[in-house]
Amino acid sequence: xxxxxxxxxxxxxxxxxxxxxxxxxxxxxxxxxxxxxxxxxxxxxxxxxxxxxxxxxxxxxxxxxxxxxxxxxxxxxxxxxxxxxxxxxxxxxxxxxxxxxxxxxxxxxxxxxxxxxxxxxxxxxxxxxxxxxxxxxxxxxxxxxxxxxxxxxxxxxxxxxxxxxxxxxxxxxxxxxxxxxxxxxxxxxxxxxxxxxxxxxxxxxxxxxxxxxxxxxxxxxxxxxxxxxxxxxxxxxxxxxxxxxxxxxxxxxxxxxxxxxxxxxxxxxxxxxxxxxxxx
Amino acid sequence: xxxxxxxxxxxxxxxxxxxxxxxxxxxxxxxxxxxxxxxxxxxxxxxxxxxxxxxxxxxxxxxxxxxxxxxxxxxxxxxxxxxxxxxxxxxxxxxxxxxxxxxxxxxxxxxxxxxxxxxxxxxxxxxxxxxxxxxxxxxxxxxxxxxxxxxxxxxxxxxxxxxxxxxxxxxxxxxxxxxxxxxxxx
Numbered sequence: 479x480x481x482x483x484x485x486x487x488x489x490x491x492x493x494x495x496x497x498x499x500x501x502x503x504x505x506x507x508x509x510x511x512x513x514x515x516x517x518x519x520x521x522x523x524x525x526x527x528x529x530x531x532x533x534x535x536x537x538x539x540x541x542x543x544x545x546x547x548x549x550x551x552x553x554x555x556x557x558x559x560x561x562x563x564x565x566x567x568x569x570x571x572x573x574x575x576x577x578x579x580x581x582x583x584x585x586x587x588x589x590x591x592x593x594x595x596x597x598x599x600x601x602x603x604x605x606x607x608x609x610x611x612x613x614x615x616x617x618x619x620x621x622x623x624x625x626x627x628x629x630x631x632x633x634x635x636x637x638x639x640x641x642x643x644x645x646x647x648x649x650x651x652x653x654x655x656x657x658x659x660x661x662x663x664x665x666x667x668x669x670x671x672x673x674x675x676x677x678x679x680x681x682x683x684x685x686x687x688x689x690x691x692x693x694x695x696x697x698x699x700x701x702x703x704x705x706x707x708x709x710x711x712x713x714x715x716x717x718x719x720x721x722x723x724x725x726x727x728x729x730x731x732x733x734x735x736x737x738x739x740x741x742x743x744x745x746x747x748x749x750x751x752x753x754x755x756x757x758x
Numbered sequence: 759x760x761x762x763x764x765x766x767x768x769x770x771x772x773x774x775x776x777x778x779x780x781x782x783x784x785x786x787x788x789x790x791x792x793x794x795x796x797x798x799x800x801x802x803x804x805x806x807x808x809x810x811x812x813x814x815x816x817x818x819x820x821x822x823x824x825x826x827x828x829x830x831x832x833x834x835x836x837x838x839x840x841x842x843x844x845x846x847x848x849x850x851x852x853x854x855x856x857x858x859x860x861x862x863x864x865x866x867x868x869x870x871x872x873x874x875x876x877x878x879x880x881x882x883x884x885x886x887x888x889x890x891x892x893x894x895x896x897x898x899x900x901x902x903x904x905x906x907x908x909x910x911x912x913x914x915x916x917x918x919x920x921x922x923x924x925x926x927x928x929x930x931x932x933x934x935x936x937x938x939x940x941x942x943x944x
Contacts, residue, residue: 519940521780521922521932525884528920532890536835541889545825545835545908583834585825585908595795597907626840626862626885658933659840659863661885713941717884718863719780719924720936750886 480557480614482758484564487616490756491574494620495550496582498754499542502533505688506726506751513663513723522721526663529716529749544750547584548622550575550604553686559614568606571618576600587625607679619755621686627660627748633678636740642701645670645742650708652744653725658718661748663726665689666709669743672733681745684729686753691729698730705730726751763923767916768816769857769879777879777923779930785881785919789818789860793839795909796902797847804850811902812911814856818881821861823908824898825888833898833914837888838862841880845869852876860921864933873927881921882932894919 507530514526536543552571562570579586579601588602589595632652636644649668656664669680692699705728715721726749735741765773767787777783790812792800803810821841825834841848841861848859849872858878862885873880883891895914902911924932 519936521782521936524782525887528884528887528890532884532887535889535893540828540831541835541892542825543835543889544886545823545837545888546839547825583826583828585823585834587823587908599907629840657864657937658882659842661862711942713937713939715936715940717882717922718936719882719922719932720938720940722940748886 479561480559481561481563482616484562484570486758487562487570488574488577490758491571491618492578492581494618494754494756495575495578495584498620498622498752499547499582499584500536500539502536502543503688503751503753505690506749507533509689509726510663510749513726517716517721517723519715519721521719522716522723525716525719526723542582542584543752544624545585546587546624546626547579548624548752549588550601551621551623551682552604552606553619553621553683554606554608555611555617556608557613557615558610560616567608571604571606572602575602575604615757617755617757619686619753621753624748624750627664627746630656630660631681631745633674633741633743635674636742638738638740640740644740646701646705646708648742649705649744653709653746654712654714656746657714660746662714662718663716663723663749665747665751666705666725666728667745667747668705668728668730669741669745670730670732671735672741673735674741676733677741677743678745680731680733681743684731685745685747685751687729689727689751693730698732702728702730767818769818770816771877774857774877774879774927777926778928779923779926779932779935781923783881783921783923785818785921786917787915789820789914789916790814791820791822791912791914793821793823793909794843795906796911797844797851799903801847801850804854810854814851814854816855816857819851819856819859820914821859827898833892833895835888836892836895838883838885841865848872852878864931865925870925870929870931873925874929877927879923879927880925882924883919883921891919
């Protein structure tokens with residue numbers, strides 16, 4: 479077994495909490511620039527400019543990209559040869575969140591109970607999705623998720639008869655109904671297949687892919703581009719005030735499913751599409 | 759785009775009436791923050807006929823829960839939160855004397871009607887441009903509900919705070935008009 483020190487893990491988690499919230503990925507900035515050049519709405523253009531300028535200010539390290547620094551969602555690939563020495567994986571991630579959200583002046587947005595709603599004041603607990611994989615490495619990705627865009631997400635249990643057209647209709651309708659609420663331009667994460675819970679996970683996982691990347695399966699790559707085109711014809715535009723730039727990208731992830739089922743999901747990601755990783 | 763309208767808060771009806779859906783504005787003066795939890799408390803007080811902890815007359819309410827303030831700064835990042843969650847409360851806040859609100863996303867019909875009835879304006883600032891917006895906030899002071907943390911009511915002094923008129927006191931709505939203009943059918 480390869481040993482990884484608990485404290486190293488905490489320090490690295492804290493670091494990516496801060497990094498993700500101050501440094502927007504170049505893939506997102508490139509996509510915003512590309513749309514700034516083609517956006518037809520003057521208001522839309524002005525908004526895209528503000529978003530690009532905002533990323534530059536955040537990069538200075540004083541003001542986070544967005545005041546909603548999100549629910550700390552983690553995707554962990556844990557090599558089966560790895561042993562965490564000095565504590566548990568989940569405790570180390572929670573402690574890293576506590577430290578990162580404190581040291582980084584990030585907002586504490588989590589309530590301890592959904593109905594009794596008392597803030598935990600340290601942005602814990604995180605949400606941790608762990609996959610055990612071959613090897614002796616530990617890979618951790620944080621994707622802080624804001625409430626505004628998460629609220630515009632949905633799962634639909636379609637029937638096999640609904641087929642690809644049914645899925646496409648569901649996705650476009652969902653983005654259409656979300657309008658300006660999830661802070662467009664957005665990235666639309668789509669899950670297809672699996673089960674009720676798996677399909678939601680797939681949509682979220684798809685958001686980790688860089689903007690501009692395509693599903694390796696040509697069938698789904700084509701569907702991604704078709705959906706992107708349909709969504710950008712809706713006219714919603716930046717912040718919902720009209721324009722051509724409603725989505726920067728659509729990412730689809732699919733999984734085998736039951737003969738009776740066609741689960742589909744949409745997880746909307748705002749333009750503050752934050753994710754950072756480390757490997758130990 | 760038309761010229762930029764300069765608004766000085768607190769607002770009177772004549773300033774509100776100048777604002778038409780689609781106009782760009784720069785706001786200077788005091789504004790109050792409030793979001794979900796503070797709205798619930800304010801409206802509970804109004805429903806019970808009790809006085810509010812702050813006088814809302816002429817004021818704009820900014821739907822925001824800022825990130826923590828670093829030492830030496832006036833505030834943390836401070837972009838708008840989604841406004842429709844305040845749909846149930848906003849008409850009563852306007853009735854109590856507020857002249858409008860700043861948030862993101864469209865507000866419902868009840869709010870649109872109240873904007874006409876009480877001569878108010880709904881302004882959109884750019885969601886996710888929170889670091890940029892923070893630069894126009896010169897000071898911040900918690901004035902009520904400190905126990906709510908990021909949801910407390912804070913008095914902000916702003917200077918040239920950028921926003922877009924999205925729903926006006928004449929029934930104008932930039933979300934509806936923008937969509938109509940840029941939608942491609944088929």
